[in-house]
Amino acid sequence: MISAAWICLFLPLAGALTITLAGNTINRRAAGVIATGSVAGAFVAAVWSFVAMLGREEAERAQASTAWSWLTAGNLDFGLEIYVDQLAVFMMLIVSGVGALIVGYSIGYMDKVDEERRFFGYMAFFVFSMLLLVEGGNLLMLLAAWGLVGLSSYLLIGFEHERPAAVAAAKKAFIMNAVGDATFALALFLLIQQTGTLGYEAVFAEVDGLSSTVATLVALGLLGGAVAKSAQLPLQTWLPDAMEGPTPVSALIHAATMVVAGVYLIFRTAPVFEAAPEVQDTAAILGALTLVAAGLIALVQTDIKRVIAYSTMSQIGYMFLAVGIGAYAPGMFHLLTHAFFKALLFLAAGILIHALAGEQDIRRMGGLRRLMPFTYRAFLVGGLALVAIPPFSGFFSKDPILAAALDDGNLGYALFALAAAGAFLTGVYTFRMIFIAFGGEPSDDLRSRLQLHHGREGPMSMLVVVGILTVLAAVAGFLQFAPFWTPVDDWLDPVSEPLVEATNSMELVATIVGVSLGLLGITTAWLLYSAKRMHVPRPWTVLEEKFYFDRLYDAVFYRPSVATAKVLYALVEGPLVGGSLAGIVSGTGRLAGYVRALQTGIVRTYVLAVAGGLAIIVLVFISVRQR
Amino acid sequence: MLGPGVAWYLAIAAFLFTVGGLGVLLRRNPLIVLLSLELMLNAANLTLIAFARQHGSLDGQIFALAVMAVAASEVVVGLGLVVAMARRNVELDTDRLTTLRG
DSSP states (O other), rough: OOOHHHHHHHHHHHHHHHHHHHHSSSHHHHHHHHHHHHHHHHHHHHHHHHHHHTTTTTGGGGGGEEEEEEEEEEEEEEEEEEEHHHHHHHHHHHHHHHHHHHHHHHHTTTTTTHHHHHHHHHHHHHHHHHHHHBBEEEEHHHHHHHHHHHHHHHHTTTTTTTSHHHHHHHHHHHHHHHHHHHHHHHHHHHHHHHHHHHHHHHHHGGGGOOOOOHHHHHHHHHHHHHHHHTOOTSSSSSHGHHHHHHSSHHHHIIIISSHHHHHHHHTTTHHOOOOHHHHHHHHHHHHHHHHHHHHHHHHTOBBHHHEEEHHHHHHHHHHHHHHHHHHHHHHHHHHHHHHHHHHHHHHHHHHHHHHTTTOOBBBGOOOHHHHHHHHHHHHHHHHHHHHTTTTSHHHHHHHHHHHHTTTSSHHHHHHHHHHHHHHHHHHHHHHHHHHHHHSSSHHHHHHOOOOOOOOOOOOOHHHHHHHHHHHHHHGGGGGGBTTBBBBHHHHTTTTTTOOOOOOOHHHHHHHHHHHHHHHHHHHHHHIISOOOOOOOOOHHHHHTTTTGHHHHHHHIIHHHHHHHHHHIIIIIIIIIIHHHHHHHHHHHHHHHHHHHHOOOEEEEEEHHHHHHHHHHHHHHHHHHHHH | OOOOHHHHHHHHHHHHHHHHHHHHOOOOHHHHHHHHHHHHHHHHHHHHHHHHHHHHHHHHHHHHHHHHHHHHHHHHEEEEEHHHHTTTTTTOOGGOOOOOOO
């Protein structure tokens, strides 16, 4: 089992290296096939690990394996090790499975794009980094992988490096993630100082012995990393901009896998968070606030990918809420279904963008239902799953989170209210997007711009993948139907016992509230954007400005640092650094002028200097000896 | 020990060294400068051998052999340069060869 996990980890790396080293010697299509093949191979290995783990006793399922000692410093010794338990296998299956589908889709999407090989190299490298993140055997490896996924995300957002917007978005994502990486690293420093180790089991064993201040600080540092990576308030502004990357990148990294790493982190380090309950509550509150805020902003977005990006933020908010109140398995189950339906929405949007030659503004779409029926159906399934309408997958995973919130006391009721409001907003913004883009009659302009691919809506590799994801988004929810059958909960509970247990009546209340609010949201969207029975209100500026976060950061961080830099340039760098350098240069030149005079070019003067010098030395020696 | 004492050898060596040194310092013909250099080297050789004889040790003689080898190579290079200069009709005067001045 553990060898399969190693294979799963290193196959995508081998794929990335092959593509990078082969360079121009392989053709463009081959790079796509190698990347897809390596990630699909990783998926097979992940399934193998899973099956092997199924055959074991529950107590023996978690296994660690160390390849070699990676880093030794004083008493600290970090191995290059992996730790594979139920949670790791669960994530490995999602990452490699959804990853293989999306990389395969990219073969069609990225066809005839410049530097296609570089794209596939990066994609395979990202899958490796993400697998390292979920398999890494200690917190240091987790941090290293945390940085690597950030790097791959940066590289892929900025893939179209000739567009300044893409480069700016890549930098923004990298810098905001670096804030989280820094707090994460600080938490690890504190852990090393207090416990002298970063191994999962060793840290969790010692966490009860930590003082509450230390536990709170460590948990806060980890939460900072999770919040930055998962684009939660207040470090959320990079995710919508990251939509500048190619659509498969948005689907894989900014919807299905990397951005949910924060949820994984909180679950993985659950004992630390449980030792600092107020921090865990903070995670839940941040998640709840994010899900509402992102839902509100999504209402006024006009770029189809940005609408989906805000809905991603919102759905990750649900997952943060879940792991924040200790409903770990429901959070992970929502992560699974979200990976399916959000990847589906992005990839279906990718078909649209592909067919409309890069058009992303929903206001210039409309009537696409008649032109692209397959994509419409895919979008409809993805949308219904997102709004959590039964029997689509989101229903089975979102409502248990609402139910679990009800079991969390007074705070839980507030969280439940926010989550329920989010359910309504989800219905509105999702179906606003669908009604505007697909409803009505297509304009002649749109018809003329539509480019079908051999009479189909897109290349076969794209359509097949979207078809598979449509089926998954529709039926994957049946994997678990709390409280009737709960295989996901049973599988994941041994990793960390849940802190809340929803009763049947809570499940019932949550289901009724969630579904009816979702339907209400869809109805509202229908009245506003399809039937047009109601006047569409003018978008509020506060929403269009995304709650002023970008402006705030601009005013608080960017402008002061630019102003400081200008002052420092005028007062310090110019006179002090530049001036001193000029002085050194002219001084050296003047000194050299004096030395130059000695260099006469006449050999006899040199000889005289040598002889004279020798004579002086001899005289000195003799005089010293006489004394 | 037969023959004159070490002091005589040293006196001759000092005389030769002075003649050579003055030649290097005062003469401007590169051929004569090279010749004077050889005189200085051989003066040094003479002191080495004289002291070797006085101490009854072979070290000085071996060292003198090494100096001869170096002197031979140096003459090869030096004379080669002089011949090259003569062929190019460069004036054979060390004071005029000042291209390398600073």
